[in-house]
Amino acid sequence: MIYTIPDYYQEFECIAGECPDTCCAGWQIVIDEKSQKKYKKYPGAFGKRLKSSVDWKEGIFRQREKRCAFLNEENLCDIYINSGPHMLCDTCRKYPRHVEEYEDLREISLSISCPVVAEMLINRREPVRFLTRERQMAPEEYEEFDYMLFTKLCDARELMISILQKREVDIRIRIAMVLSLGHDLQRRVSSGQLFEVDDLLERYRSEGAIPRFEKRCAAYFNSSPEVTAPVRSALYGLFDELEVLKEDFPEYRKKRLAGEGKVSQGDISEEEAICLEQLMVYFIYTYFCGSVYDEQAYGKVKFAVASVLLIRGLYLGDFRHGEKPDKGAMTEAAYRYAKEVEHSDPNLLLMEEMLLKKRELKLENLMYFIGGM
Numbered sequence: 001m002i003y004t005i006p007d008y009y010q011e012f013e014c015i016a017g018e019c020p021d022t023c024c025a026g027w028q029i030v031i032d033e034k035s036q037k038k039y040k041k042y043p044g045a046f047g048k049r050l051k052s053s054v055d056w057k058e059g060i061f062r063q064r065e066k067r068c069a070f071l072n073e074e075n076l077c078d079i080y081i082n083s084g085p086h087m088l089c090d091t092c093r094k095y096p097r098h099v100e101e102y103e104d105l106r107e108i109s110l111s112i113s114c115p116v117v118a119e120m121l122i123n124r125r126e127p128v129r130f131l132t133r134e135r136q137m138a139p140e141e142y143e144e145f146d147y148m149l150f151t152k153l154c155d156a157r158e159l160m161i162s163i164l165q166k167r168e169v170d171i172r173i174r175i176a177m178v179l180s181l182g183h184d185l186q187r188r189v190s191s192g193q194l195f196e197v198d199d200l201l202e203r204y205r206s207e208g209a210i211p212r213f214e215k216r217c218a219a220y221f222n223s224s225p226e227v228t229a230p231v232r233s234a235l236y237g238l239f240d241e242l243e244v245l246k247e248d249f250p251e252y253r254k255k256r257l258a259g260e261g262k263v264s265q266g267d268i269s270e271e272e273a274i275c276l277e278q279l280m281v282y283f284i285y286t287y288f289c290g291s292v293y294d295e296q297a298y299g300k301v302k303f304a305v306a307s308v309l310l311i312r313g314l315y316l317g318d319f320r321h322g323e324k325p326d327k328g329a330m331t332e333a334a335y336r337y338a339k340e341v342e343h344s345d346p347n348l349l350l351m352e353e354m355l356l357k358k359r360e361l362k363l364e365n366l367m368y369f370i371g372g373m
């Protein structure tokens with residue numbers, strides 16, 4: 001079995017009681033069956049507490065004032081304190097690790113819904129690299145797995161990440177180019193012309209690709225507010241359709257997005273461009289190759305671009321941090337967005353579906369919006 005991790009993976013350390021937005025409050029924690037069995041059998045007074053603090057029908061921890069019943073006043077986990085890490089359920093033991101499974105490959109990422117991970121990514125200056133390790137294990141078979149498509153997707157993702165990390169190029173061009181590549185790739189995937197993918201990638205990889213793209217993008221840049229306003233409204237309106245995970249999120253995002261238009265956007269600073277790059281690489285690395293299962297490569301690229309634009313909308317409207325939002329505002333926007341969208345399968349599906357359906361969010365309109373950043 002081959003494992004891939006981002007190079008900052010080992011740096012993660014949970015800050016538990018110091019966490020500004022603990023993962024043990026505000027949402028439901030699903031308990032795997034093995035842990036449920038252990039909790040049922042646990043002896044003594046703590047066993048009694050375990051039995052009464054689990055909603056056995058739903059298979060989740062009960063909550064008190066939206067907090068897990070085991071989260072104590074110091075924001076520490078009583079299961080961990082009383083019984084040690086081996087008694088934690090799978091969700092609590094693994095979080096914020098996220099695994100994507102592809103036949104004999106496991107791609108592991110750290111979810112930016114955890115404030116520590118979001119902060120690590122936002123503060124990181126060096127381009128992210130991905131490390132690969134191999135462990136001897138029996139390979140698992142996936143009936144539906146299309147190895148040919150997966151290989152092409154991996155090649156396309158590698159190219160997308162290398163484009164995103166070309167720091168000598170305007171970040172808006174880099175994002176627009178990846179979006180356009182996703183669009184062109186989808187045409188080949190949908191028509192079953194996978195043999196043409198190599199030529200397409202070669203075109204985007206070639207020396208003249210960036211100057212050609214810069215020329216093409218000139219038409220989209222410095223777009224007027226009349227052009228970008230409907231795109232902004234369709235993009236920000238996506239939130240209205242999603243299931244709410246954290247009760248305070250709708251108020252938070254309405255306040256932030258209402259403030260966004262009042263900030264003079266101006267040029268994207270070098271520092272901000274690096275944050276946008278890291279976020280784009282995060283979303284592309286985590287989700288893009290999942291299109292091997294639904295053949296929606298363009299939907300995954302659109303989701304990455306929309307996520308970055310939405311996170312930017314959220315932090316631009318944060319006036320607590322002054323005219324130019326700082327990394328604290330960026331970190332908060334990233335983890336709050338990810339908590340709401342990444343931890344709900346219906347939300348992930350709906351986002352992609354709406355991004356592919358809404359006319360206001362078609363390629364050309366998104367290009368105008370990116371150009372107006």
Ligand code: SF4
Pocket residue numbers: 013014015016019020021022023024095096113114115116117
């Ligand atoms: S959100 Fe992250 S840092 Fe906070 S308690 Fe959970 S794992 Fe620890």
